[in-house]
Amino acid sequence: DIDHIIITTGGSEAILFGFMSCLDGGDEVIIPEPFYANYNGFAVAAGVVVKPITSVIETSFALPPFEDFERAITSKTKAIVICNPNNPTGYLYSRQEMEVLKSIIIKHNLYLFADEAYREFCYEGTHFSAMQLQGVDDHVILMDTISKRYSACGGRIGALVTKNKNVLQTVLKFAQARLSPPSYAQILGEAAVDLPANYFEKTKAEYKLRRDTIVKRLNDIPGVFCPNPGGAFYAIAKLPIDDADIFCQWLLEDFSYNNRTIMLAPATGFYGTPGQGKNEVRLAYVLNAASINFAMDCLEKALEQYPGTTLYNAPNSTSVLEKTS
Amino acid sequence: DIDHIIITTGGSEAILFGFMSCLDGGDEVIIPEPFYANYNGFAVAAGVVVKPITSVIETSFALPPFEDFERAITSKTKAIVICNPNNPTGYLYSRQEMEVLKSIIIKHNLYLFADEAYREFCYEGTHFSAMQLQGVDDHVILMDTISKRYSACGGRIGALVTKNKNVLQTVLKFAQARLSPPSYAQILGEAAVDLPANYFEKTKAEYKLRRDTIVKRLNDIPGVFCPNPGGAFYAIAKLPIDDADIFCQWLLEDFSYNNRTIMLAPATGFYGTPGQGKNEVRLAYVLNAASINFAMDCLEKALEQYPGTTLYNAPNSTSVLEKTS
Numbered sequence: 001d002i003d004h005i006i007i008t009t010g011g012s013e014a015i016l017f018g019f020m021s022c023l024d025g026g027d028e029v030i031i032p033e034p035f036y037a038n039y040n041g042f043a044v045a046a047g048v049v050v051k052p053i054t055s056v057i058e059t060s061f062a063l064p065p066f067e068d069f070e071r072a073i074t075s076k077t078k079a080i081v082i083c084n085p086n087n088p089t090g091y092l093y094s095r096q097e098m099e100v101l102k103s104i105i106i107k108h109n110l111y112l113f114a115d116e117a118y119r120e121f122c123y124e125g126t127h128f129s130a131m132q133l134q135g136v137d138d139h140v141i142l143m144d145t146i147s148k149r150y151s152a153c154g155g156r157i158g159a160l161v162t163k164n165k166n167v168l169q170t171v172l173k174f175a176q177a178r179l180s181p182p183s184y185a186q187i188l189g190e191a192a193v194d195l196p197a198n199y200f201e202k203t204k205a206e207y208k209l210r211r212d213t214i215v216k217r218l219n220d221i222p223g224v225f226c227p228n229p230g231g232a233f234y235a236i237a238k239l240p241i242d243d244a245d246i247f248c249q250w251l252l253e254d255f256s257y258n259n260r261t262i263m264l265a266p267a268t269g270f271y272g273t274p275g276q277g278k279n280e281v282r283l284a285y286v287l288n289a290a291s292i293n294f295a296m297d298c299l300e301k302a303l304e305q306y307p308g309t310t311l312y313n314a315p316n317s318t319s320v321l322e323k324t325s
Numbered sequence: 326d327i328d329h330i331i332i333t334t335g336g337s338e339a340i341l342f343g344f345m346s347c348l349d350g351g352d353e354v355i356i357p358e359p360f361y362a363n364y365n366g367f368a369v370a371a372g373v374v375v376k377p378i379t380s381v382i383e384t385s386f387a388l389p390p391f392e393d394f395e396r397a398i399t400s401k402t403k404a405i406v407i408c409n410p411n412n413p414t415g416y417l418y419s420r421q422e423m424e425v426l427k428s429i430i431i432k433h434n435l436y437l438f439a440d441e442a443y444r445e446f447c448y449e450g451t452h453f454s455a456m457q458l459q460g461v462d463d464h465v466i467l468m469d470t471i472s473k474r475y476s477a478c479g480g481r482i483g484a485l486v487t488k489n490k491n492v493l494q495t496v497l498k499f500a501q502a503r504l505s506p507p508s509y510a511q512i513l514g515e516a517a518v519d520l521p522a523n524y525f526e527k528t529k530a531e532y533k534l535r536r537d538t539i540v541k542r543l544n545d546i547p548g549v550f551c552p553n554p555g556g557a558f559y560a561i562a563k564l565p566i567d568d569a570d571i572f573c574q575w576l577l578e579d580f581s582y583n584n585r586t587i588m589l590a591p592a593t594g595f596y597g598t599p600g601q602g603k604n605e606v607r608l609a610y611v612l613n614a615a616s617i618n619f620a621m622d623c624l625e626k627a628l629e630q631y632p633g634t635t636l637y638n639a640p641n642s643t644s645v646l647e648k649t650s
Contacts (some may be wrong), residue, residue, distance in 0.1 A: 009334050009481065012503040022372060025350060041502025045345060047372060154508030156481075180336040182507035183479030274407065295650025 004163050006171050007189075011117050011145030011158035012038065018141045018160055019046035021170040022111050027078040031115070032064055034270030034277060036087045036115070051077070051145035052272030057280065061089035063097040070227065071105050079111035082291050085118045085127070088270045089236050090211075090229020095128040100134045112136070115143045116306065118232035119169050120200050121269060123208045125230065125246045137163035143197040146185075148232075150192040155185035207233055210285040210292055217296035218283075223311045236267055236282050242308035244268055250306060256299045260294070279310070329488050331496050332514075334506045336442050336470030336483035337363065343466045343485055344371035344497040347436050352403040354386070354438070357389055359561065359595030362410045376402070377597030382563050382605065386414035388422040396427050404436035405429065410443045410452070410578035413595045414561050415536075415554020415605040420453040427458045436531070440468045443557035445525050448533045450555065462488035471510075473557075475517040481511035504547055535610040535617055542621035543608075546628060548636045560608050561592055567633035569593055569606050575631060582626045585619070604635070622644060 009012040015038075023029065025047030031039060033052035053068045055061040069080070070277045080101060085092045093101075105112045115128035130140045142161040147153035158181075161172055180186075211228075214235060218226035223240030241247045244266035251261050265284075267277030285292060303309065333339040340363075348354065350372030356364060358377035362379045368375045378393045380386040394405070405426060410417045418426075428436045439455030455465045467486040472478035481505075485496055505511075536553075539560060543551035548565030569591035576586050590609075592602030610617060628634065 009507075010504060025372060038502045038504075041498065045370075045499065045502070047350060154505060156505070156507040174366065174370065177363045177370070178341070179335060179363075180481070182334075182481040182510055184509040184513075185507055199511060226458075233326070 001163075003044070004161055004168065005162045006168060006175055007050040007179070007181050007186065008158040008160055008175070010153075010156040011115065011143050011147060012042070013178075013181075014143040014145070014158045015039065015113070015115065016042045016045060016152040017115055017171045017174045018143060018167075019043065019048055020174055021167050022113075022141065023048045023078050023318050027210075029079045029081050030069060030072050031081040031272070032061075033272050034061070034088050034267055034280075034282075035081070035272070036083055037269050039081060040272075041157070049076070050272055052177065054271075054273060054276060055089070055091070057225065057227060057236060060229075061091040061236065063093055063269045065101060066100055068106065072102075072124065073108050073110075077110060079113055081113040081115070082130075083117070085122060085231025086234075087118065087232055088267065089227075090232045090243060091227075091236045092122055092124060092127065092230030092232075094125070095204070098128050098130065098133060099264050101130075102136055105136060105139045111138065111141055112139050113141050113143065115147045117143070119144070119232060120149050121204065121207055122231040122234040123204065123211060123229075125229070131161065139164075141167060146189045146192055150189075152185070152188065152192065155188055155256060156182050157185045157189040179240070206288075207285070210287070211235070211287055213289045213292050214283060214285045214296065217293065220264060221296070223303070225324060233285050235278050235285065237283060238280050240303060240309055240311040241279055242310055243278055246308060247306060248281065250308075251302055255302050255305065257298045260298060262295045262298045262302070264299075326488075329493065331485045331493060332506050332511065333483040333485055333500070334503070335481040336440065336468050336472060337367070338503075338506075339470070339483045339485040340364065340438070340440065341367045341370060342494075342496045342499045343375055343438055343468060344368065345499055346492050347438075347466065348373050348403050351401060353399060353401045354404045355397050355402060356406040356527075356597070357386075359386070359413050359592055359607075360388065360406070360597070361408055362594050364406060364567065365597070374401070375597055377438055378602060379596075379598060380414070380416070380511075382550065382552060382561060385554075386411065386416040386561065387439055387516070388418055388425060391425055391429065397640060398429075398433050398435075402427050402433065402435060403526040406440070406511050407436040407455075408440040408442070408445060408555070409455070410556025411590065412443065412557055413559045413590070414552075415557045415559045416552075417447055417449060417555030417557075419450070421460060423453050423455065426455075427461055430461060430464045431465050433446075435464065436466055438468065442468070442470045442473045444469070445474050446529065446532055446558060447556040448536060449553075452556070453548040456486065464489075466492060470513045471517055475514075475520070477510070477513065477517065479511055481507050482510045491581055518606050518639075531613075532610070534614055535562070535612070538614045539608060539610045539621065542618065546625050548628070558610050560610065561595075561605050562608060563605050565628060565634055565636040566604050566631060567635055568603055571633060572631060573606065575629055575633075580627050580630065582623045585623060587620045587623045587627070589624075629646050 028049045032055045053064045119127045145158035226237035248266045264281040267280035271277045353374045378389045444452045470483035546641045551562035573591045587607040592605035596602045
């Protein structure tokens with residue numbers, strides 16, 4: 001229903017307005033980590049404290065168990081934030097996991113902020129939106145954007161969607177104070193909605209090819225593990241390295257293969273818990289399959305040369321020693 | 326210098342980022358009233374308390390005297406906010422007034438937020454920018470926008486300008502968290518800078534004509550007083566009415582003249598002090614002179630018919646009694 005939507009300046013502003021409208025200074029929000037790092041910035045702007053709970057690569061970054069949420073909830077907890085499909089993990093929450101979240105937000109009377117910017121990019125099963133949860137209309141705040149859906153991130157057109165009228169009224173006050181989202185991109189957004197129905201089918205098929213390519217190539221590299229992401233266009237891989245921040249910097253400054261290198265995001269920046277993600281990196285598969293293949297060649301060579309490798313002490317180190325000798 | 330500028334999503338975001346970067350929750354900012362009402366919204370978002378000090382129509386809304394600032398300053402005061410030329414009063418601060426502000430911000434170690442969105446629209450004398458004040462580089466935060474300058478308010482391209490490097494670094498963090506200002510309008514803004522030099526001369530000449538028209542017409546109406554605004558495209562007029570909010574609503578709902586009416590902004594919304602501005606309205610002279618003349622015909626008739634007139638008790642009521650009898 002159009003009455004439940006407020007257009008925002010990008011999905012970013014939808015997140016910020018959601019936080020500022022629903023939360024007071026000092027309130028806590030629980031976010032499964034690794035999470036989109038900019039949630040930290042919006043939390044700071046809103047005076048809100050982020051409490052991370054850890055999802056792990058071994059379960060493909062599935063929703064942490066009910067008990068982990070229970071342990072993290074305090075009297076100051078006011079909301080849970082999820083991103084589905086997830087940036088940075090690519091994990092697509094199942095309907096069952098969404099129902100678990102529903103039981104938690106009902107039990108503890110919390111808001112559920114659902115960032116569904118990547119909802120059109122699902123490769124396994126279908127997307128189950130937080131808005132489809134029954135009986136929690138006043139709890140659910142959805143954030144969306146044209147940035148990913150239509151590859152229009154410079155447009156800065158997003159939306160906050162909720163059936164909670166009080167929240168909408170408060171969001172509207174913040175919206176009125178900052179005047180309007182950009183007018184040209186509003187026109188662009190309207191036009192984008194009229195794209196032919198097969199636009200997403202073609203886009204999804206292309207991204208699925210890229211995902212299949214990058215995940216297979218990653219798992220073929222000795223010591224590397226990458227779960228198969230169900231959506232979005234990101235993957236997190238575990239690498240045989242000592243420190244992802246140092247490795248990513250080394251790639252840019254000290255490594256080249258055929259005069260090129262690759263840029264990866266160290267996963268550490270996506271965790272709220274210090275020390276987490278030190279041997280993980282996030283990859284964005286926004287290049288075509290040929291470029292991804294070249295990038296994976298690069299990564300393979302880089303891991304053979306990187307001084308901080310941990311592979312020689314790892315169970316499968318023999319294969320690499322053979323390769324490099 | 327380009328290193329001192331951060332592009333923002335409209336002047337609105339420049340104000341918000343300025344507040345969030347320089348001020349903590351509970352800090353106080355002093356703003357001469359009447360002031361741009363949206364400062365209230367940005368102050369709420371930043372957790373900042375607005376302390377108004379009153380400028381009066383009798384002095385054309387000149388800067389309140391030094392002593393009024395001194396009285397309003399507490400240990401929590403961290404900044405003064407001015408809009409120059411002013412929305413809603415149209416007042417253009419003189420160099421002398423800017424130097425008074427300089428002495429206050431030095432004495433009390435305050436930031437000076439200078440919203441100069443209307444700096445190209447000056448009809449009397451020249452604009453003296455806060456950035457021209459000597460020796461207060463670390464105090465001055467300038468906010469600007471293409472919205473007024475190039476009549477491009479839907480573009481949402483503004484700027485925060487300061488020589489204070491720490492402030493710039495902090496603003497950049499907020500800027501990075503929300504990604505970017507809208508890309509199409511950035512291109513538009515770049516093109517606008519290349520407009521011919523006489524663009525502003527022509528624009529200013531047109532606005533000066535409108536200002537001269539509206540101010541003369543207003544002061545010709547019995548019981549009405551409007552100081553001559555030196556800049557921007559607003560004027561505040563004192564009307565012979567009981568309540569500006571009721572009058573403005575009555576104009577829209579219960580009055581018409583040749584099947585038209587006028588929409589005015591009650592000045593009450595621009596004051597932070599309750600009860601101020603009850604017989605004042607803000608007029609935006611963004612119509613051409615012919616339309617302004619018709620609007621003034623409307624206002625003249627409306628003031629003759631308005632049930633809440635105070636004119637019959639006013640010193641110059643005789644003239645009106647003659648007119649209406």
